[in-house]
Amino acid sequence: MAGxxxxxGLEGVTVADTKISFVAGMKGxxxxxxxDIKDIAGNCSFEEAAYLxxxxxxxxxxxLVAFSAELKRERALPDGTVALMKKLNxxxxxxxxxxxxxxxxxxxxxxxxxxxxxxxxxxxxxIAAKFATIAAYxxxxxxxxxxxxxxxxxDHAANFLYMLSGKIPDEISSKAMDTDFLLHIDHGFxxxxxxxxxxxxxxxxxxxxxxxxxxxxxxxxxxGAAQEVIEMLDNKIRQPEDAERYVMKILxxxxxxxxxxxxxxxxxxxxxxxxxxxxxxxxxxxxxxKYIEIADVLERTMREQKNLYPNVDFYSAIVxxxxxxxxxxxxxxxxxxxxxxxxxHMLEQYSDNRLIRPAENFIGKTGLKFIPIEKRQ
Numbered sequence: 001m002a003g004x005x006x007x008x009g010l011e012g013v014t015v016a017d018t019k020i021s022f023v024a025g026m027k028g029x030x031x032x033x034x035x036d037i038k039d040i041a042g043n044c045s046f047e048e049a050a051y052l053x054x055x056x057x058x059x060x061x062x063x064l065v066a067f068s069a070e071l072k073r074e075r076a077l078p079d080g081t082v083a084l085m086k087k088l089n090x091x092x093x094x095x096x097x098x099x100x101x102x103x104x105x106x107x108x109x110x111x112x113x114x115x116x117x118x119x120x121x122x123x124x125x126x127i128a129a130k131f132a133t134i135a136a137y138x139x140x141x142x143x144x145x146x147x148x149x150x151x152x153x154x155d156h157a158a159n160f161l162y163m164l165s166g167k168i169p170d171e172i173s174s175k176a177m178d179t180d181f182l183l184h185i186d187h188g189f190x191x192x193x194x195x196x197x198x199x200x201x202x203x204x205x206x207x208x209x210x211x212x213x214x215x216x217x218x219x220x221x222x223x224g225a226a227q228e229v230i231e232m233l234d235n236k237i238r239q240p241e242d243a244e245r246y247v248m249k250i251l252x253x254x255x256x257x258x259x260x261x262x263x264x265x266x267x268x269x270x271x272x273x274x275x276x277x278x279x280x281x282x283x284x285x286x287x288x289x290k291y292i293e294i295a296d297v298l299e300r301t302m303r304e305q306k307n308l309y310p311n312v313d314f315y316s317a318i319v320x321x322x323x324x325x326x327x328x329x330x331x332x333x334x335x336x337x338x339x340x341x342x343x344x345h346m347l348e349q350y351s352d353n354r355l356i357r358p359a360e361n362f363i364g365k366t367g368l369k370f371i372p373i374e375k376r377q
Contacts, residue, residue: 015356016197020053020344021186028267032186033057041274046156046181047071050340053185054121054347068155074129075150075159077101077137078108085134085141095223095331097138099214102127106207120347124206128339132156135332136163157181160336161323172285176278176319183271183312184334186341192216192223196342197349201356206346213342214335223331225313229259230321230330233291240290243297251305259314260302268309275315282322291318 022031030037033052040049044058047068051059059067077085084104088097105127115123137147140163148163157178161169169177186193195216196209217223237246250257276295283292295310295318302308320330 010194010358013358015189015194015358016349017352018189018345018348019056020341020348021188023188026266028270030187030270037183037270038274041179041182041271044182046178046185046337049182049185050156053340053344054125070125071129071156072150072152072159074126075133075152077130077133078105080108081105082137082147085137088138088141090142092138092142093328094135094138094142095214095218095328095335097142098131098134098332098335099211099218101134101138102131102214103207103211105130106205117347117351120206120350121343124343124347127206127210128343129156131332131336131339132160133163135329135336136160138332139164139326139329160333164325164329172281173323176282177323179274179278180316180319180333181337183274184316184337186338186344190222191219192338193342193345197345198356200346200349201353203353206343209346210339210342213338217331217335217338223334225258225311226317226320226330226334227327229314229317230327232258233294233317233321237294240293240297243294244301247298247301247305257298257302257308259310259317260298260306261308261311269311271312272310272315275312275319276310279315279318279322282319286322288322291321 020033023029024031032040032049033056035052035058040052044052048059048064051064051067081101081104085097085101088100092100133150140147148166151159151162151168154162154168155174155178157180158169158174161173161177189197192213196213199212200206200209220228237243247257279295280292283289295314299310302310317330320333325333
């Protein structure tokens with residue numbers, strides 16, 4: 001029998017207390033440690049927001065400088081890890097490489113299960129700082145290019161773009177990447193965050209928690225939506241004049257328009273509002289307004305027909321397209337940012353831990369009589 005808190009997929013079921021982020025879905029707000037994302041995105045760098053999420057308060061300038069410097073020091077990968085990446089099958093996607101290499105990093109570090117909270121924080125930041133390097137290296141190695149070492153003069157977002165191309169990115173592109181990272185840092189008890197918390201609730205180590213989270217994000221129902229959006233825009237809609245017809249056909253067959261609707265938000269995703277501005281800016285800079293023109297038609301049609309609004313994945317896809325980012329990196333980009341949210345949640349779980357072990361709703365049979373094998377039909 002189902003309990004009173006039963007919800008398929010745990011929908012609507014409260015599983016823990018948290019102080020990290022709050023998604024006010026009905027009103028379209030997202031809060032990082034109490035601060036509205038609209039204020040954070042307009043006034044903070046990614047590093048500043050990451051510090052807030054991980055440490056619980058906004059940093060002073062001195063603390064931010066120290067935090068940024070620590071992330072820069074930790075970007076480099078051990079030689080053995082790079083050698084392992086080069087041995088991976090060329091069919092291995094960057095997301096699969098990320099899952100494998102994050103786990104492998106654990107062999108180069110002492111087991112952090114029994115250390116104090118400060119050392120857990122340092123270990124966690126060391127892991128999270130390497131996500132961008134792993135993603136960029138895996139992409140370049142897979143395509144026969146030499147890895148580009150991290151640039152210690154660049155911030156996290158600009159450095160990621162640099163490691164992909166070997167060129168210092170322009171200011172607008174760097175800012176767009178920085179804002180996208182910021183908007184993906186945390187988002188309540190999403191599937192990958194919950195997975196990380198479940199893993200460390202057993203008192204397993206941070207490497208295992210991060211690996212669980214990456215594996216969960218890898219699923220197309222969680223981390224693959226932006227990729228599906230750009231494939232829809234490029235391969236199915238193609239031109240603004242085809243957008244409304246495409247939507248109506250999908251709705252008639254009860255299909256799904258990618259990048260629209262959200263399990264929690266019942267109005268405009270606040271992250272999408274911020275990203276749309278960057279998408280428009282980049283579109284103008286590139287001299288290509290096609291995707292924004294398609295977006296305008298989709299927004300109007302979906303609002304009129306289904307009262308649905310774009311989510312973060314829709315405009316992320318357009319931003320990534322104009323930044324020249326390959327589709328295979330869309331999910332790893334999500335992970336680069338979310339790794340800091342995962343760390344905050346794992347530290348919170350450790351601090352007041354109880355093994356996460358939900359009850360099940362058993363719907364099978366009981367009391368069956370055992371039949372010896374020689375008598376089974």
